Amino acid sequence: MKRFTVTVYRHNPAKDQRSRYQTYTVAVEEGARVLHLLHAIHAEDPSLSYRYCCGTGQCGSCAVRVNGEPVLACMTEARDGMVIDPLNLPVKKDLLVDMEPVLGKIASIVPKDVECIPSRDEVEALKPLRSCIECLACVSVCPAMEVAEFAGPLSMKQEMRLAIDPRDSCDRITDAIRDGLFMCTTCQYCWKVCPKKIEIPGKAIEKLRRMANQRGLTLPRHAEVATLISETGRSVPKNQPTFLDQVPEVIEPAGPVRGTVGFFVGCMYNNRLPQTALDAMEVLSRNGIRVIIPHEQVCCGSPLIRTGQTDILPDLMEKNIAAFTCRGIDTVVTMCAGCGSTLKNDYRTPFVVKDVNEILTEIGIEEPARLPIRVAYHDPCHLLRGQGIQKQPRELIARVAELVELPVKCCGAGGGTRSGQPEVSKALAGKRAEEIEKAGVEWVISSCPFCEFHIGEHSKRPVKNITTLLLEGYRRKDQDRGGEAGESAAA
Amino acid sequence: MRADDTVECHVLVIGSGGAGVRAAIEAEKHGDTVLVSKSLAGKGGCTPMAEGGYNAALREGDSCVLHKEDTIRGGAYLNNPELVDILVNEAPERFLELVRWGAVFDRTEEGEWAQRSFGGQRIPRTCYAGDRTGHEMMMTLLERLRASNVSVLQEVSIIDLLKREGRVVGAVALDRNGELTAFQADATILATGGAARIYDISTNSATGTGDGFAMGYRAGAELIDMEMVQFHPTGAVYPYDARGRLVTEAVRGEGGILLNSKGERFMERYDPERMELSTRDVVARSIAREIAEGRATPHYGVYLDVTHLSPEKIEEKLPMMLEQFLAFGTDIRKEKMEVAPSAHHFMGGLRITPRCETTVPGLYACGEAAGGVHGANRLGGNSLAETQVFGRRAGDTAGRAPSRGTRIDTRQLENYRRKLDEFHSGGVNPVTVVKKLQEAMWNGAGITRNVHDLERTLVDVEKLAKKKLLAQTPMNRAECFTVQNMCLVASLVIRSALLRGESRGAHVRTDIFQSWDAANSPYGHTYISIHHAGIEERKVPA
Ligand SMILES: Cc1cc2nc3c(=O)[nH]c(=O)nc-3n(C[C@H](O)[C@H](O)[C@H](O)COP(=O)(O)OP(=O)(O)OC[C@H]3O[C@@H](n4cnc5c(N)ncnc54)[C@H](O)[C@@H]3O)c2cc1C
Ligand code: SF4
Ligand code: SF4
Ligand code: FES
Numbered sequence A: 001m002k003r004f005t006v007t008v009y010r011h012n013p014a015k016d017q018r019s020r021y022q023t024y025t026v027a028v029e030e031g032a033r034v035l036h037l038l039h040a041i042h043a044e045d046p047s048l049s050y051r052y053c054c055g056t057g058q059c060g061s062c063a064v065r066v067n068g069e070p071v072l073a074c075m076t077e078a079r080d081g082m083v084i085d086p087l088n089l090p091v092k093k094d095l096l097v098d099m100e101p102v103l104g105k106i107a108s109i110v111p112k113d114v115e116c117i118p119s120r121d122e123v124e125a126l127k128p129l130r131s132c133i134e135c136l137a138c139v140s141v142c143p144a145m146e147v148a149e150f151a152g153p154l155s156m157k158q159e160m161r162l163a164i165d166p167r168d169s170c171d172r173i174t175d176a177i178r179d180g181l182f183m184c185t186t187c188q189y190c191w192k193v194c195p196k197k198i199e200i201p202g203k204a205i206e207k208l209r210r211m212a213n214q215r216g217l218t219l220p221r222h223a224e225v226a227t228l229i230s231e232t233g234r235s236v237p238k239n240q241p242t243f244l245d246q247v248p249e250v251i252e253p254a255g256p257v258r259g260t261v262g263f264f265v266g267c268m269y270n271n272r273l274p275q276t277a278l279d280a281m282e283v284l285s286r287n288g289i290r291v292i293i294p295h296e297q298v299c300c301g302s303p304l305i306r307t308g309q310t311d312i313l314p315d316l317m318e319k320n321i322a323a324f325t326c327r328g329i330d331t332v333v334t335m336c337a338g339c340g341s342t343l344k345n346d347y348r349t350p351f352v353v354k355d356v357n358e359i360l361t362e363i364g365i366e367e368p369a370r371l372p373i374r375v376a377y378h379d380p381c382h383l384l385r386g387q388g389i390q391k392q393p394r395e396l397i398a399r400v401a402e403l404v405e406l407p408v409k410c411c412g413a414g415g416g417t418r419s420g421q422p423e424v425s426k427a428l429a430g431k432r433a434e435e436i437e438k439a440g441v442e443w444v445i446s447s448c449p450f451c452e453f454h455i456g457e458h459s460k461r462p463v464k465n466i467t468t469l470l471l472e473g474y475r476r477k478d479q480d481r482g483g484e485a486g487e488s489a490a491a
Numbered sequence B: 001m002r003a004d005d006t007v008e009c010h011v012l013v014i015g016s017g018g019a020g021v022r023a024a025i026e027a028e029k030h031g032d033t034v035l036v037s038k039s040l041a042g043k044g045g046c047t048p049m050a051e052g053g054y055n056a057a058l059r060e061g062d063s064c065v066l067h068k069e070d071t072i073r074g075g076a077y078l079n080n081p082e083l084v085d086i087l088v089n090e091a092p093e094r095f096l097e098l099v100r101w102g103a104v105f106d107r108t109e110e111g112e113w114a115q116r117s118f119g120g121q122r123i124p125r126t127c128y129a130g131d132r133t134g135h136e137m138m139m140t141l142l143e144r145l146r147a148s149n150v151s152v153l154q155e156v157s158i159i160d161l162l163k164r165e166g167r168v169v170g171a172v173a174l175d176r177n178g179e180l181t182a183f184q185a186d187a188t189i190l191a192t193g194g195a196a197r198i199y200d201i202s203t204n205s206a207t208g209t210g211d212g213f214a215m216g217y218r219a220g221a222e223l224i225d226m227e228m229v230q231f232h233p234t235g236a237v238y239p240y241d242a243r244g245r246l247v248t249e250a251v252r253g254e255g256g257i258l259l260n261s262k263g264e265r266f267m268e269r270y271d272p273e274r275m276e277l278s279t280r281d282v283v284a285r286s287i288a289r290e291i292a293e294g295r296a297t298p299h300y301g302v303y304l305d306v307t308h309l310s311p312e313k314i315e316e317k318l319p320m321m322l323e324q325f326l327a328f329g330t331d332i333r334k335e336k337m338e339v340a341p342s343a344h345h346f347m348g349g350l351r352i353t354p355r356c357e358t359t360v361p362g363l364y365a366c367g368e369a370a371g372g373v374h375g376a377n378r379l380g381g382n383s384l385a386e387t388q389v390f391g392r393r394a395g396d397t398a399g400r401a402p403s404r405g406t407r408i409d410t411r412q413l414e415n416y417r418r419k420l421d422e423f424h425s426g427g428v429n430p431v432t433v434v435k436k437l438q439e440a441m442w443n444g445a446g447i448t449r450n451v452h453d454l455e456r457t458l459v460d461v462e463k464l465a466k467k468k469l470l471a472q473t474p475m476n477r478a479e480c481f482t483v484q485n486m487c488l489v490a491s492l493v494i495r496s497a498l499l500r501g502e503s504r505g506a507h508v509r510t511d512i513f514q515s516w517d518a519a520n521s522p523y524g525h526t527y528i529s530i531h532h533a534g535i536e537e538r539k540v541p542a
Helices: A036-044 A100-104 A120-130 A138-142 A142-146 A153-163 A172-178 A200-214 A220-232 A266-273 A274-286 A302-306 A313-325 A336-344 A356-363 A391-398 A422-438 A450-457 A466-490 B018-027 B064-074 B082-102 B131-144 B211-218 B279-292 B311-317 B319-327 B382-400 B409-425 B430-444 B451-465 B472-501
Strands: A004-008 A020-028 A063-066 A069-072 A082-085 A090-093 A259-264 A289-292 A331-334 A352-355 A374-379 A402-405 A443-444 A464-467 B006-014 B033-037 B149-156 B159-166 B169-172 B180-190 B229-236 B257-259 B301-303 B337-346 B364-365 B523-528 B533-537
Touching: A020 A036, A020 B430, A036 B430, A063 A138, A069 A138, A090 A274, A090 B006, A100 B169, A120 A153, A120 A200, A138 A153, A138 A422, A142 A422, A153 A200, A172 A200, A172 A289, A172 B311, A220 A302, A259 A313, A259 A356, A266 A274, A266 A450, A274 A289, A274 A356, A274 A464, A274 A466, A302 A313, A331 A336, A331 A356, A331 B472, A336 A352, A336 A450, A356 A466, A374 A391, A391 A402, A391 A466, A422 A450, A443 A450, A443 A466, A450 A464, A464 A466, B006 B018, B006 B064, B006 B169, B006 B382, B018 B033, B018 B131, B018 B180, B018 B382, B033 B180, B082 B131, B082 B382, B131 B382, B149 B382, B159 B180, B159 B409, B159 B472, B169 B472, B180 B211, B180 B382, B180 B409, B211 B364, B211 B472, B229 B279, B229 B451, B257 B279, B279 B337, B279 B382, B311 B319, B364 B382, B430 B451, B430 B472, B451 B472, B472 B533
Parallel strands: A004 A082, A259 A289, A259 A331, A331 A352, A374 A402, A374 A443, A443 A464, B006 B033, B006 B180, B033 B149, B180 B364
Antiparallel strands: A004 A020, A063 A069, A063 A082, B159 B169, B169 B180, B229 B337, B257 B301, B301 B337, B523 B533
C-alpha cells in the first residue's frame, strides 16, 4: 500500500455558494488508478460525488481533470500530490458534470430506404471514428465552443462518421456547416486529450471542409486565399519588400560554423513580418549556424489543408521538398509554428524538420544579457500540440527576462477562422488579451507569426517573437560591453 | 407527470444496456415508453464493455441447427431448448438490423462478415467490431434511441417494483439527488443485467449488482439457475485495484496460448482437443488448478501469450487489449499477459417464457436479467445476441400489453420514505459491507463449491444483509439499496447452489460424487422465489 495526499474539487451548487478544495490522504495499492483513489476517498467521505461504470476505459463516464488536463480516471495512474478537478463543463456536484445536454445532441444516422452494406474499405474508414466513448474530454477543452455557437469536436466527429457512411441518407456537409464547421481553429487540443486519440481536427474537420470544398461550399474568404496561393505561391499579398527579397541564399555565421541548416520562412514571416525573420537570422548566425535559404520556396500549404482546399497541395509540397533536397540539406528549420507543424505532420520529407526553438536549445546558445522586464509566453497551438514543443521556448525566454505563465489557450488565429469567422477569432483574442492584462507583464512573447500578429492586434502589450527577444538580449549585452570597454578606455 | 410526481407510461424499461435499449425501441412502436437507467444511458452495464463478439450463423457451412447444438452442449444440457431455438433463429436477423441502423462490424476482404472462433464453437460464428463489439452495438442503439420518442431518464435508480392486485404496475426510484420518484406502467421490463459484482474479482461494470434479480424476487417472480455463475478464465491480475478486468476470449480466438510459470502449455492436460478454446468453465477451472497447485506467475495468475502473433495482427484485432495493457505497463506485442479467473456472467435469472413474460403478470425480463438461454455455461458471443433477440421480444410483448392505467398505490411510497429515513440513522458504511460480501462469496461460493462452505457463507451473507446501513447524504441512499440487493442476490446464489446436488457446467460441487455426465443428468433448473424453491427433475434421455 502507498499513501497519497491529493486535492479534490468540491462543490454542491444546490447548497454551497462557492467551490472549495479539499485535501485527502488515503492508502491505495501499487498501480492504483485515479478512480481507485477516488474510491478510497469515498470510503472515508461518502459525500464525494464522481462518476464511473466500467473501470476499463470503455464507457466514458469517468473523465476528470488531473493537474488541469482531462484524463480518464480509471486509466490514469494515481500519484501523490495530484489535483483533481471536474471537466470544464457545468458541474452538478463535485466531479460530476452535466453530460446529458451534449450527449443528447449527437446526430443519429437516418438510414436509406434501400439496403446497403458498407464495404471493407468503408468499414476501415469508419472504425477510427467509432471508437469514441463519448467521454467529453474533447468538448471540455474546445476554445471555439467557449465563444461561439459551435457544436464542437464530438459533433464534428459524428457528422464525419455519417458523411462517409454509405447507409446514411442526409446531407451532413450542410449540417456540419450549420453547426460551425468553419469555427474550429484547428488548435488540436481536442484530440490531444482524447483517450482514444481520435484525430478530430485532421480526420474529421479538415476532411469535412474538403468535402464542403468539393461541393463549392468553401467560405469566400478562404477561396480568395487559395486563389492567391495558386497565383503567387504565397497566402499573403506582398505590400513591402519581403524577407526573401532582403537575404542572400546563404548567410554565413560571424564566427566558426557549428552547423548548417536550410530555412523555411513561410508566408507570414516572408510577406508580413520580414523583420522578425531577419532577427531570427541574426540570432542563428551569432550562434554559429550557417543558413541556406532557397529562394524558390513557396507556401507550405497549411492554409489550404486547414480549410479543405487541397487541390494544388501536391504541387506546393513537391516544390518545397525539391528546393531543399537539391541543395543537399538534411535539416530544415522553421520558425512559423504552422509551417513547422505542416512540414512535420502533413509532409513526408527526406530531411529532418526542426523548429527554431529546438535548434537553438539543442546547440546551446551564447548567453544573452538579462533585460529587467516581465514577459508572458503564449504557447502557439501548432507548436505546443502540433509539434509537442513546450519546454524549449520557456528555457530560452528565461535567459533574457522574467517569465510569467499564462493559462494555455488558443488565441483564435488559426484554422482559417481569422479570415473566415472573424467574430470567433476576435472573441478568443479578446479573452487572451484579458489574461495578458491580468498577468501584469510588459511584453508578450510567442513563436508563431499568426499568434504574434493576431494577439498584437488585440492586446495593449507589445507581442514579440522569441528570437527578437534573444536579439534584444544580445544587443543589450553588446551595449553593456561597449559601455564597459568605453569606460575602461577612458580610465 | 401527476401532481404527486408519478411518471405515467405504457411501458417502463429498466436498464440501458443492449437489452433495455433494444426493448425500448420496440416497445415505443406501441405506446409511451420510458427508459430508466441507473447510469447515463448506454454507459452502465456490461454491454459497452463486451469485446469479443456476437454469435450468428451467417456463413456457408453454418446453420441454426449447429448453433443450437453448440449452445446446448456448451450449456451442459441445462438450457431451455425453446429459448435456444429463438436465440439461434433470430440472432442473424437482429444482427442485420443493427447493421441497417449503422453498426460498423468488421468485413473480410472477400466481402463477408468477419467471424472469429469463440470457445465451444465448431464453426467461426462470432461477428465482431475489433474488440469493442458491445460498444459498437451500444453506440448504434443509442443513436437509434435518441432518434426515437422514448423518454430517457438517466442516473435514476429503480429501487423496487410496485404491485397492485398481483400485477406489477410500476416502480419506485431514487433520482440523482436521492429523492423518491414513482413510475406507473402497464408493462415493466427488467433489463438490469447481471450481478457478478457480488464477487471480489469480477469483470463487470459497477452496475452489475443484480438489482433486477432482487427486485423481481421481492415482487414474487421466480428465478432459475441462480447458482450458475460463469467465471471467465482470463481476468487481469494487475494492478490490484483493477483486477478482474476482462481479457477477452478473442485473445485466445486469435491464437493466444496459456502457459504456467514452468512454461507448460497446460491445457494439453485438461482438454487436449480444444486446448485454449475449450469452454469457459473448463479453462477457468484448469487455470484455477494451476494456480492452486503452485504453478502461478508472480501476480498469482498464469501467462496468456500472443507474442508469437505479428504486431500488426495484434494492433488490428486486439486494439483495446493492447491499449489497456499498455496503460498498465505491459506491451502485449512483446510481453506475456498474466491472467486468472474472474466472475463474469449470470446464466440464471428471472424465469421467462419465449415472449419474455416472467411468472408475475405485468413484469417482463430480457438480457442477462433473464435465465434459461445459456443453461449451465454460456458460450462467448451468445449474450450480445441474446440482448437483441430477447430485448426485441420483451419490447414487443410489453408494448402489446393492454392499456390498463392501473394506478400505483401511493400509500406504498410511505414505506419507502420510512426506509430512506432509516438509512440516515444507520451506522454501517455500505462500502465495508460490500467488501466483506464480495470476499465471502469469492471464498465460499466461487469457482468450486461444497456444502460446508456454502452453508457457512449463507450465514455470513445473511448477517451482512441485516446490517443497518448508513447513507451519509441523500445521494448515498441508492447505494444502500444496491448493497442490500447484492446481499439478497448472494443468498439466492448460495441457496440455489445448495439445491443443485451435482456438478454441472459452471457449478462445481467438490463434495458430491456423481455417476452421470451432464447429458444424462436427472436434474433440470433450480428455481427460487419468495413462495418456494427446489430443483426440477427431468427425464433422462434414453
Ligand atoms: C467485460 C465483459 C465482456 C463481455 N464480452 C461479451 C462478448 O464478447 N460477447 C457476448 O455475447 N457477451 C459478452 N459479455 C456479456 C454481455 O456483455 C452481457 O451479458 C450483456 O451485455 C448484458 O446486457 P444487458 O442489456 O442484459 O445488461 P447490461 O448491459 O449489463 O445493462 C444493465 C443496465 O441496467 C441498468 N441498471 C441496473 N440496475 C438498475 C436499477 N436498479 N435501476 C435502473 N437501471 C439499472 C444499468 O445501468 C445498465 O444500463 C461480456 C460481459 C463483460 C462484463
Ligand atoms: S481543434 Fe481546437 S477548436 Fe477545433 S474542435 Fe478541436 S479543440 Fe475545438
Ligand atoms: S472524441 Fe475522444 S475525447 Fe471526445 S468524446 Fe470521443 S473519446 Fe472522448
Ligand atoms: S469508468 Fe468507464 S471509462 Fe472510466
